[in-house]
Amino acid sequence: MKLKIYGGLSLTLEQVCSVLPEAVSLPPIRRGDLLRDVEEGVNVVGIIDGEFFQSMAVTPTEVLDALRTGMVVYGAGSMGALRAAELHEFGMVGCGRIFEQIRDNPYFLDDHLGVTFEDASSSHVSFPMVDFAATLEALVMTGSLDESSAERLYGVYASLHFAERGLARLAVHPALSREPRLMRAINLISANVVRQKELDGWELLHRIRDDLSKVVILNTTLNS
Structure with a gap:
């Protein structure tokens, strides 16, 4: 069984191996990687992170060909x-x-996923919209942030180019400079970040592990 996981940003390569030690853990996927995986006879591929801005993205056609x-x-x-x-x-x-x-x-916008980075071993340079939105939702649900403030912050953050998204940039945005309550909310967000990409990455790893375990059990039963 050959297994590859493309991550490196939402989850580190070490985190991937902590759940799937048998996997080959790789940096974000880019165009051409799946073709090579097919040629190498890889059985299972998990895609978490992929290159958008830095390189050519893996295409739907490549995925279909692999399937x-x-x-x-x-x-x-x-x-x-x-x-x-x-x-x-x-x-x-x-x-x-x-x-x-x-x-x-x-109507989901692809740029809500985007982050900029130096390489797969580096920290994010930008803070993705999906994580920002998940953080706002969690704060509203706990009563720590009112809905009107969340909507205002969401709109301003969404207006930024994905490569410029970050709490430091948000804190100096002219649209918020005269709204102290929103400036305080930014500090609240910073202290309670929800990293939804990372959470979903963990879910993928555990799903693959569980599915592979079922295959092993089935094969054992058939061969007994």
Whole structure:
């Protein structure tokens, strides 16, 4: 069984291996990687992170071609969630909340997933919209932030280019400079960040682990 996981941003390569030690853990997927995986006879691929701005993105056609060979492809978190939402009807397995949001919302914007980074071993340079939105929702649900403030912050943050999104940039945005309550809310967000991409990445890893365990049990039963 050959298994590869493309991550490195939402989850570190070490985190991937903590759940799936047998997996080859790789940086964000880019165009051409799946073709190579097919040629190498890889059986299962999990896609969490993928390159958007830095390089050519893996295409839906590449994923479909891989699925046609019998490869099982999972997606969650970032690029994986996007491709799974597009291709779940063709057999790609989607996991996590972000996948569900993209699948169920035809107006979802791809740039809400985007982050900038130096390389897969570096920290995020920008803070993705999906994580920002998840943080706002959690704060509203706990009563720590009112809905009107959340909506205002969401609108301003969404207006930024994805490469410029970050709490430091938000804190100096001219639209918020005369609204002290929103400036205080930014500090609240900073202290209570929900990393939805990471949470969905963990869900993907555990889904693959559980599915592989079921295969092992089935094979053992058939061979007994």
